[in-house]
Amino acid sequence: MTNGNKRTAGDHPLMLCFDTSTAVLAAAVCRGAEVLASRHSHAERNHAVRIVSDLKALLEEAGGEEIDGIAVGRGPGSYTGVRIGVSAAKTLAWAWDKPLVGLSSLETLAMAAGPYLRGDKQATETAAFATRHAERPVWVVPIMDARRGQVYGARFGTTDGSVWHRLDEDAIRLIGEWGPSLAACAGEAGALLVFVGEIGPHAAALEALVGAVALPLAIDAGEMGRLAAARLAIGLVDDVHGFAPNYTQLTEAETKLGDGARTEGQA
Amino acid sequence: MLSNIVSSQIETHRRFGGVVPEIASRKHVESITLIVQEALTEAGVSRRDIDAVAVTQGPGLIGALLVGVVAAKSLALALDVPLIGTHHIAGHIYANRLIGDIVYPALALVVSGGHTELVLLPEEGVFRIVGRTRDDAVGEAYDKVARALSFPYPGGPHVDKLAQQSEEEIVLPRAWLEEGSYDFSFSGLKSAVLAEINRSKMKGLDPDFAALARGFQNSVVDVVTTKAMKAAAEFGARQLLLCGGVAANRGIRERLAARCEEAGLPMLVPPMSLCSDNAAMIGAAAELKWRRGQFSSLDLAAAAQVSLEEWSV
Ligand SMILES: [Zn+2]
Numbered sequence: 001m002t003n004g005n006k007r008t009a010g011d012h013p014l015m016l017c018f019d020t021s022t023a024v025l026a027a028a029v030c031r032g033a034e035v036l037a038s039r040h041s042h043a044e045r046n047h048a049v050r051i052v053s054d055l056k057a058l059l060e061e062a063g064g065e066e067i068d069g070i071a072v073g074r075g076p077g078s079y080t081g082v083r084i085g086v087s088a089a090k091t092l093a094w095a096w097d098k099p100l101v102g103l104s105s106l107e108t109l110a111m112a113a114g115p116y117l118r119g120d121k122q123a124t125e126t127a128a129f130a131t132r133h134a135e136r137p138v139w140v141v142p143i144m145d146a147r148r149g150q151v152y153g154a155r156f157g158t159t160d161g162s163v164w165h166r167l168d169e170d171a172i173r174l175i176g177e178w179g180p181s182l183a184a185c186a187g188e189a190g191a192l193l194v195f196v197g198e199i200g201p202h203a204a205a206l207e208a209l210v211g212a213v214a215l216p217l218a219i220d221a222g223e224m225g226r227l228a229a230a231r232l233a234i235g236l237v238d239d240v241h242g243f244a245p246n247y248t249q250l251t252e253a254e255t256k257l258g259d260g261a262r263t264e265g266q267a
Numbered sequence: 268m269l270s271n272i273v274s275s276q277i278e279t280h281r282r283f284g285g286v287v288p289e290i291a292s293r294k295h296v297e298s299i300t301l302i303v304q305e306a307l308t309e310a311g312v313s314r315r316d317i318d319a320v321a322v323t324q325g326p327g328l329i330g331a332l333l334v335g336v337v338a339a340k341s342l343a344l345a346l347d348v349p350l351i352g353t354h355h356i357a358g359h360i361y362a363n364r365l366i367g368d369i370v371y372p373a374l375a376l377v378v379s380g381g382h383t384e385l386v387l388l389p390e391e392g393v394f395r396i397v398g399r400t401r402d403d404a405v406g407e408a409y410d411k412v413a414r415a416l417s418f419p420y421p422g423g424p425h426v427d428k429l430a431q432q433s434e435e436e437i438v439l440p441r442a443w444l445e446e447g448s449y450d451f452s453f454s455g456l457k458s459a460v461l462a463e464i465n466r467s468k469m470k471g472l473d474p475d476f477a478a479l480a481r482g483f484q485n486s487v488v489d490v491v492t493t494k495a496m497k498a499a500a501e502f503g504a505r506q507l508l509l510c511g512g513v514a515a516n517r518g519i520r521e522r523l524a525a526r527c528e529e530a531g532l533p534m535l536v537p538p539m540s541l542c543s544d545n546a547a548m549i550g551a552a553a554e555l556k557w558r559r560g561q562f563s564s565l566d567l568a569a570a571a572q573v574s575l576e577e578w579s580v
Binding site for chain 2 (some may be wrong): 048049050051052053055056079080083084086087088090091092094095096240241242244245247251252253254257
């Protein structure tokens with residue numbers, strides 16, 4: 001650092017974190033778990049308009065210090081949305097010559113349950129959370145609506161909301177099939193199943209799952225800071241030029257081309 | 268111009284028989300910083316030497332524009348330099364500034380895959396549209412006819428070449444539109460080509476593609492050059508600027524050059540590398556705003572449609 005702030009070797013890096021894959025434009029400046037400034041605005045169609053001026057305001061609010069790295073949600077989610085976040089993150093990382101940490105947008109969405117599991121925040125469904133004190137594992141399943149009964153989803157395990165491990169990869173799935181199979185597995189494993197994210201469009205399917213909790217939480221950029229700092233600390237950084245969104249899906253045109261090739265192959 | 272890097276996706280989109288917007292946007296995200304890096308490297312400058320960032324605000328494919336605008340805004344923030352949102356057509360027109368001096372009033376004929384416009388520039392940086400296509404752009408009409416003549420995407424240049432080679436011509440109608448109009452229409456002409464092909468097939472004959480290509484090309488060239496020359500005379504243009512990706516078309520280029528010479532009207536046309544979409548032309552147009560201190564805010568929005576006249580300095 002060149003701006004003379006007193007930093008010891010044990011300090012966490014100052015990270016600019018943001019995600020635009022959902023209807024929420026989430027951004028924060030964090031030093032490890034400490035959130036120096038954050039903004040969360042609901043305006044899906046305006047992410048491209050506001051992102052850069054929001055980041056500028058945020059950096060000023062956080063003290064205008066030079067940042068040490070950039071963390072961004074690389075999807076899945078809205079195709080346009082993830083492109084906005086990834087384009088901004090790549091360009092800033094390149095222009096500032098700082099490390100870039102790409103995070104799964106589903107993982108960052110799962111992290112939004114962290115404060116409730118740690119007891120930093122209270123959910124209305126506190127009764128369900130009370131049961132976790134019996135050392136029950138918690139499976140947090142972040143979901144984003146992908147239309148036609150589908151969701152982008154993944155599964156993460158935790159006991160305390162601080163240490164997480166991934167149990168399922170990011171993928172697009174039919175909630176009507178995936179939901180019941182998760183509930184059955186959770187029953188066998190004695191885990192508390194918690195869905196977070198875009199619950200609304202799939203409320204009926206989720207209500208049918210016995211013992212599952214659904215929390216309509218949005219991505220919390222402040223929670224991205226912990227994850228980003230941990231990844232940066234072990235050198236899990238991305239190549240800026242090669243960095244690209246994770247859409248989890250081919251485009252329709254590519255799928256059709258693939259189908260065509262297969263059909264021809266069989267003929 | 269210190270460098271002008273273009274990353275074309277033609278090879279990718281050829282597989283799909285045309286530009287797929289979602290794929291175009293995906294490719295842009297993948298290559299954006301690498302291309303900017305290459306532009307700096309080739310120019311022999313560093314990030315700190317940059318005084319301003321110019322970007323196409325529109326018109327164009329919104330998903331593709333968004334990537335450029337977000338990256339440009341991020342770059343402007345990171346380098347703490349002004350941002351200049353630029354009109355794509357102003358870029359095509361001012362590509363001419365990279366090869367010569369523009370004399371005003373000038374008339375620009377913009378022909379590309381997405382645009383066919385006659386633009387009057389009464390003075391530097393001021394744009395007045397005097398004519399535009401009411402349906403297909405010239406390049407679009409060429410590509411559609413190329414498909415009908417069984418050429419692969421992008422087929423426009425094939426039609427141009429075939430028309431040059433043909434001895435025969437099937438004469439096709441000219442869409443002059445109403446008296447005094449400088450607007451264009453090419454969809455009827457495209458339909459006439461398709462009707463000719465069907466007529467031959469009904470008779471059990473092979474359509475004469477070469478004669479059709481020549482007939483199509485002559486109709487387009489006749490209408491485009493005649494309207495451009497009329498407008499140039501009416502508005503007292505002292506120079507004619509040909510630009511856009513289709514300016515590479517020999518039919519249009521040669522006939523217009525001949526007619527300008529007859530009329531004693533100087534004509535400017537950029538080399539091919541500056542006619543097809545490129546970044547140097549965006550820089551040339553943005554320079555108009557730079558000299559006047561007219562910058563964009565970090566809330567600049569990409570837009571599929573942007574008024575050229577309103578973009579005037
Ligand atoms: Zn163009």
